[in-house]
Amino acid sequence: MVTEAAVATPIKPAAADTIVETRNLSKVYRDFWGRQKVRALKALDLTVHRGEIFGLLGPNGSGKTTTIKLLLGLLFPTTGQALVFGKDATDVSKNERLGFLPEESYLYRFLNAEETLDFYGRLFNMPSSVRRRRTAELIDMVGLNWAKRRQLREYSKGMTRRIGLAQALINDPELIVLDEPTSGLDPIGTREMKDLILKLQSQGKTIIMCSHLLADVQDVCDRIAILHQGELKELGRVDSLLRVKDVTQIKASGLSDDAKAEIRAVIERHNGHVDSMDNPTNTLEDLFLSIVRDSEARPGKRAPHNRD
């Protein structure tokens, strides 16, 4: 049975002002001699509004990362325009209000967490008191207090991801660009990352993320764009895109078998068709998280088996 999406609380954009806009954005990769190699992005038109979480979806090589790199000014468009805060994406001043978490956390491995955040803070010309406060806050937020003096070369992938996120937030940005934010994270980390993204949104920030982990996108994004082979295939609100209009889902608990049979009869009387009627299952993510939480609450004991 297809279910209606019921997760991300739809938050209406606070104002309809545009944060990111692309107009007919195209990118062709060329070789040294200028010969066309790949047409990575074809005439993309997108608009991202203030306060929304926008997801870019697509298989590998679909043009998601290219789009993000064009928005950040890491690549120059072949044709078309990418505007961030109304400025051309190659304009460096836009970066004052932007935070970026790259796909892999490309950080200086010879620095430790504190030095890393301090360094990126300096790039924003932050006064040292603000820098110190912000560094402490962010390290605390991403839960790396215990490892803040260790060089990043000793960090695990998940830890690097967290410190990567912290550096993206050092300037308290209005727009946050996340490239595969949950890659490399364990289920707890993934959940925390998703919670954090929602929290950032509640603070009025705009978030653009790209991912091929569909569950993550579905959990947090307000709107998504699906790209394939460099072309925009679908664009819209997640809830409306996923809603199956001719199927109705009812969730109820404490029903007896008689009651279920009666409901089935009512549906058939109204010429409806019961596709299935059974007990729902938890997602594996829910199961995993509850086991871990139990284990944390009662260390040393095996998690109970009374789930069915």
Add this chain to the structure above:
Amino acid sequence: MVQDFNIPPYFEWLPGALSTYLITLGFLALTGLILSFLISAVRNGPMKAGDRIYKVVVSAGVDLARFSPKRVFALARLAVQESVRRRVWVALVVFGVILLFAGWFLEPSGDQADRLSNSDPGKLYINFVLTGTTFLVMLLALFLSAFSLPTDIKNHTIYTIVTKPVRTGEIVLGRILGFTVIGTVMLAVMGAASYLFVGRMLDHTHELTAADLREIPPDPGMPMGGKEGRTALSHNHFHEVTLDAQGNGVTDVRQGHFHRVHAETKDGQTRYIVGPPEDQLVARVPIPVEKKEDFRFLDRSGVQGPGINIGKEWAYRKFLDGGSPMAAIWTFSGITKERFAKGLPLEMNLRVFRTYKGEIADEKKGNRTVGILGSIRLQNPDQPRLKSIGTPFTAKDQVIDKHFIPPVLDREVDGQYKPVGLFKDSIVGAPASESLVTDDGRVDVVLQCLSPSQYLGVANADVYLKLQDGSFAWNFCKGYVSIWLQMLLVIGFGVMFSTFLGGPIAMLATAAMGMLGFFTEDVGNLFRAVIRGETKLFPGGGPLESMIRIAGQNTITLDLEKSLGVRVVQAIDAGIMVFMKAAVDLVPSFKDFDNIRYIADGFDIPAVRLLEQATVGFGFILALFLVGHLFLRMREVAN
């Protein structure tokens, strides 16, 4: 000596240098614009190419205006941290190990048969440490600067930098600054170690006992008697000593130094104490002649002409034939009574070319060995007949010999000696027109070789006046400043190339610049000669004229007939050469930054030379920074 004549004052030099700089920068900008337009036009069409180039240039300009020193310091700090954590100090350990064992291999005259060699070990040690430091620091600068940015781009760490409000110029300058800080610290440590090394290697004394000395037979020249002898061997040399009756005296100059000796009598026993080496680590401040024309030769017949070439390939020094009127004349200027009231402190560093072996003795002096004799006299440049009589001396090969010329000398008038003063009032009551120095402060110093069929070799810079010595330690520091400037250039080129090339290629390109830098002076002189039409030193003209000469089988030493065609060709050649010269000027002449010879030869590095080197160095850094900024701005860092 290293400095041939006075270096022009800074502000006389600056306008010419600045115009060369601006022409070169303009040439670079123009070539860059044309090339990028052509490449972009092929890819995107001329309209879009023009639009893009305009946008890049404007945005690069705007970025420069928003430059933030704080961000530059942050990036510089990162570069320092990176270098430190990549264990750059290992280079210091390497240098230390080299210094520890260098003494074994740096014997100035390790060969037993060569013990009497007079080469100055100070020169050897100074040359060694300074050259060693230069190479090590250059290598370090090369590796650090060429690989850092490409590594960042390869590892994508640059993504997190350029998505912050960082201007590309700040990345370039931050790198240059950071590596310069590291290099400076390394250089300072190496400099201190080198200074200690040289000092310790040269410090020595000699043993001298009563048994080493013998009485000098009474002589009209030394009526009090005295002792002479030879010190014990130490550091592969010994000294001849001459002591007065009290047992005090000095040794001869050997290996560039001498020792003072004094006697101490205790319990009826006399001990001779030889002091530390003197005159070794010095920084002489020479006053050479002002212009090239102030040094000239008289030939064998006594008229102005060239000196003799004794067949050495390096024709820097010309030779004087002994026993003939042949002479070398230096016209010194700025000789005032205020500066030289006590007389003229002259120093000479001559070459002696002997035509036969054996000791040269003088019959008149009881057949005592006198060696090759030269003579020095002064004369008034305006009245050559007003001259002092020559003072004879024994010429020493490759040794800096001091001659103090007193304010009153003798001259010969009608077979009689009469006193003549350097200045008008040197002799009370002398005629106003009789002084060796002219009213505007010029005087001729005339050198001749007296020993028949022997030769003395001289060059412009071999005879100079010296009022004072500078501090050797400070001179050593100045030498390190010039090494520092060379390091700065290597870092600048390394970072600039690494904005658009991969690490190994950027390193090769920088190394190539360093190597080309040793030839730019000669090539640049050739191009300049073609532009100015100077055919004497560089005969044959520019490329087109040369082709015409090849086709017509004309010799290069004869000028072509000045027909209209030839004039046009020469004008085109000059035009081509302006561009070629500008291209050559893009490469710094590393030779011009080399001050090692000054320190090794014991001469003070003139402050103006250092200032000019610093100006050129920083001029290059500014240009390299702008080019690097533009290249990185145009680059898609994610591609």
